[in-house]
Amino acid sequence: MWLTLGRRIGGLLIVMFLVAAMVFFLTRLAPGDPAALMLGDQATAEDIAHLRQVYGLDKPILVQFVLWLKEIATGNLGQSIFLQRPVTQAIAERAEPTFFLALFSVSIAALVGIPAGIVSAVWRGRVVDQIVSGLAMLAANIPSFWLGLIFIQFFAVRLGWFPVAGYGDPGAPFVERIAHLALPATVLGIVNSALIIRFTRASMLDVLSDDYIRTARSKGISEIRVVLRHAFGNALVPIITVVGLTAALLVGGAIVTETVFGLPGIGNLVVSAVLRRDYPVIQGALIVVAGIYVLINLLIDIIYTFVDPRVRY
Template sequence: MLAHIGRRFAGLLLVLFIVAALVFFLTRLAPGDPAALMLGDQATAEDIARLRAAYGLDQPLPLQFALWLKEVASGNLGQSIFLQRPVTQALLERAEPTFFLAMFSLAIAAAIGIPAGVASAVWRGRPVDQTVSGLAMLAANIPSFWLGLIFIQLFAVKLGWFPVAGYGAPEAGFAERLRHLLLPAAVLGVVNSALITRFTRASMLDILDADFLRTARAKGLSERRVLLGHAFRNVLVPVITVLGLTLALLIGGAIVTETVFGLPGIGNLVVSAVLRRDYPVIQGALLAVAAIYVLINLLIDVIYTLVDPRVRY
């Protein structure tokens, strides 16, 4: 087990190095100079050159990359060009909305997707199955920004149940923060429930005709106990896999939803950084998201051994 985790951790470092290289060099391919954008149209060539030298932007790209990797290895993601503070601090300030949005969205997606997938598999070929499959296909193809605008118009503007946008005042408590997050979380939960529904349905269908389920029924166990106590327990591994991947996607892919709802999360920070060509923030944010993604995958591997004793490394 420990040897497997060690191998996965070594692979994690390799993935992060590849992500770091791609992010670093691809951001430099985008047109625009952060120094020129920061100083404005009235800046002279000498002023721009001076600012570029101050941030090391005049160095060769391989040297810049090596210096940045050295800082990252020491736990420093760099200094934001526009925010004038460490990238790590900027990310931590924006992490709370993104984290809670991802967790609430995952809870809603799981609450919709898992029961719907089980019901669709149990009553396969019947109206329930056809309805669930159709709704899952519809949810998978709805753009999150469009659904977000519909939810804002209906639940925030017309009914007034939720705030239109924002994250509340700085002194707002957790209940007020939750009220601001419920609508965007519902949007992401509905959209991402489609994958969980289809994955749960497919996993359940693979096992419903298994011999051990027929044995359980022959022993006189109720259908509910057969389905929940035996069938569903045996599909926990693939369900946990899709839940973990969904969580990783929610953390890294909520940019559009955060922008629509005006949430001051990491996604909104990255959008602003891209517009400003704030290289350190873009690099730091994407590297942090990639690290979370691979760590979630590593955690899923560990959880496998807890939910299914047959899994051994």
């Protein structure tokens, strides 16, 4: 087990290096000079050259990459060109809405998707199964920005139950901020529940046809216990996988929803940094998101060992 875990960690380090290389070089391929954008149209060539020298943009690209890797190894993500503050501080200031949005969204997706998938599998081919499968396909094809606008119009504007947008005042209590996350979290939860429903249904169908399920039923065990304890317990591995991957994707993939609801999260920070060619912020935010992604994958592998003893051996 520990040897396998060590190999996984080594593989994740390689993945992080490749991600860092792709992020660094792809940001440099984007058109536009951050120094020129920062100084404006009235800047002279000498002013632009001086600013490029201050931020090390005049060095060869490979030298910049090596220096950047050294800084990352010490936990320093660099200094934002436009915000004039450390990138870690800028990300930390925007992390709260993104973190709780992802947490609430994946919770809603799991609470909707797992029971619906179980019901769909147990009553396979019946009306309930057809309804659940149809709703899952509909949810998978609904654009999150369109559903977000519909929710804003109905629940926020017409009914006035929730705030229209934003994340509350800087000194607002946490309960008020949760109210701002209710609509976007529900939108993302509904959209992402479709994949969980389909995976749960498929995994449960594979297990429900096994011999030990028929044996449990022949012993007179109640159907609820057969489904929840024997079938669902052995179908957990793929379900855990899809829930974990959904959580990882929500951390870095909620940019559109954050924009629609005006949430000051990491997604909005990255969009602003791209428009300004703020290389350190783009690189730092993407590295953090990639790090969270690989850590969630590692956590999923660890959970496997507790859910399925065969993985442990």
